[in-house]
Amino acid sequence: MIPQSEQQTGWQTGAPIAIIGAGCAGLSLARRLTLDGFKNIQLYGPLSPAATKGHSWGFWAAEGLADQIRLAAHRWPKWQIITEQQKITQSADTAPYCRLDSRTWLNHCLDTINGQVAHLADGRPDQNETLIFDSRPPSVPEGAMLQHFRGIEIKTNNPCFDPETAVLMDFRCDQSRGIHFIYLLPYSPNEALVESTMFSPTPEQDRFYDEAITRYLDAYWTTGGYQIRHQEKGCIPMAFLTPVDKSLLPIGANGGCVRPSSGYAFSFIQRQVDKISQQLATSRQGLSPSSLPRPIRRFDLFLDKIFLRVLRRHPDRAAELFARIAARLTGDEFARFMSGLAEFSTYAKLITAMPTGLFLKALWDEGKERQT
Ligand SMILES: Cc1cc2nc3c(=O)[nH]c(=O)nc-3n(C[C@H](O)[C@H](O)[C@H](O)COP(=O)(O)OP(=O)(O)OC[C@H]3O[C@@H](n4cnc5c(N)ncnc54)[C@H](O)[C@@H]3O)c2cc1C
Structure with missing residues (x-):
């Protein structure tokens, strides 16, 4: 939150702010700006289906996420990685x-902005407006690593x-x-979300995930x-993507909020919109694509790049590598x-936990690719 006493910038007093995309990032930004006293916000685009047809956002509790933690349906003090x-x-x-639940969060955002933000399901912002945030999903290059999944409650x-x-x-x-692994979130002793998740460049037929879940439940529960x-x-x-329109202010998945090595994005989006609001409240020049706050640290992105290289080359070692980290x-x-908030000592532990040969080779290949 921006302290009330702080002097208000033009955007808080009424210069127009446009947000394209009414999904997680667009609505989270509209909520944050509304809470921080910004006026004249326009949200463009149809409401995300995630507001009515829910899915789960998993994240770890951290500072700055008090409302998200309060609204979370479940919290687990323990978790497992199984090979x-x-x-x-x-x-x-x-x-x-x-x-x-995505419905809980997006409807909380809608309630917060109700009557304060103009939502135009159709239409586009005037390109002359000074601030246009863009959360339209970026295109994904052919052959990129994907996290694809299907699950049942x-x-x-x-x-x-x-x-x-x-x-x-698992x-x-x-x-x-x-x-391929199974993700299982138990809500109670007899209720759970069970997902079959893959990291690979090609999504499978629905039947593949469904059969994997059935076999897994039969075998282990x-x-x-x-x-x-x-x-x-x-x-x-799970890739490094280029924003849809480089002249606009990219946010959410379009603004580099998806952690390439894990696919986690929710907490990075929340941190990004908080930082944008703070920056706007103090900046008189506004924001440019290059001055937008980084949602993920450079060093984390570098590690992710190397890690993804290793995973692509040695998918058979994935289970072992995740187990070593845990x-x-x-x-x-x-x-x-996982939340992008590691201390230096954690990085040191992590790096020494990895098999040196695999990572040195990936580092070498990365260096060679950068030179060419
Ligand atoms: C099923 C699922 C589960 C996920 N689970 C997790 C999880 O557990 N943890 C986690 O951290 N992350 C998770 N993610 C990843 C990430 O949190 C979500 O993808 C998140 O919704 C990204 O937010 P976003 O606003 O960038 O994109 P979106 O929420 O997809 O919003 C983009 C919006 O842009 C709109 N749009 C598209 N084109 C236009 C246009 N031309 N004009 C106007 N609007 C347009 C779309 O309608 C949409 O509403 C999950 C993603 C999915 C799909």
């Missing part, structure tokens, strides 16, 4: 893993889940088509049968790293 060889359980003292006949422990990655599933209450699917680019860090360190 054929080992089961690593991490527990967090300060940073539980949270699940926020189930109610089981037997109480078989531990509601304290989320399963972030690699005990078919690895023949690429990096004594469900006693279950009813499916809801389904969700998605595809998130085994080396405490729960809170892991959460801060």
Whole structure:
């Protein structure tokens, strides 16, 4: 929040601010600006389907996310990464893993901006307006690594889940088509979201994910049968993408908020919109694409680039690499790293946990590619 006492800039007193895209980033920015006293905000584009047909946003609790944590439907103090060889359980003292329903968040944003922001489902902002934020999804280059998934919310006949422990990655599933794991968020002993998730350049047929989930539940959980209450699917680019229009102010996935190595974006979007509001409240010159706050640290992006190189070259080592990371860090360190808030000591632990040969080769290849 901007202190009331602070002098107001032109944008707070009424110079127009346009936001293209009424999805997570567009609505989160409209909410933040409204809360911080900005006037004359116009939001362009149809409301995201995520406001009515919900899906889950997972993120780790961190500073600056108080409302998001309060609105989260579930929080897990523990989580697991499971491979054929080992089961690593991490527990967090300060940073539980949270699940926020997209409907809850987007409708909270809509309630906050109601009557204060003009929402024009059709139409485009006047290009002469000084500030135009753009959250239209960027195009994804052919062959880019994707995180693609399909999941179900189930109610089981037997109480078989531990509601304290989320399963972030369970690699005990078919690895023949690429990096594949099951993500299982237990809501109660007999309710859970179960997703089959892949990291690969090509999405699979729905049947692939559905069969993987069925086989997994049969093999590892004594469900006693279950009813499916809801389904969700998605595809998130794990790549370094170019904004849709370089002359506008890119936000959200279009503004580099998707962490390339993990596909997590929600908390980066929230941090980005908070920083934009702070910057606008103090800047008289406004913002340009190059002065926009960075949602993800440069060093994290560099590590992600190297990590993705290794994953692409050695998908068969993915389970081992994620397990090494989880085994080396405490729960809170892991959460801060995944949220882009790692301390220097965490990076040091992480780097020493990785197999040196694989990463040196990836580093070498990266250097060579930059030279050419
Ligand atoms: C199913 C799913 C699950 C996810 N789960 C997680 C998670 O657990 N944790 C996490 O951190 N991240 C998650 N993500 C990734 C990320 O948080 C979301 O993709 C997030 O919605 C990105 O926000 P955004 O505003 O950039 O894009 P969007 O929310 O997609 O919003 C873009 C908006 O632009 C609009 N638009 C498009 N073209 C135009 C146009 N020409 N004019 C006007 N408007 C236009 C669209 O209608 C849309 O409303 C998930 C993504 C998906 C799809």
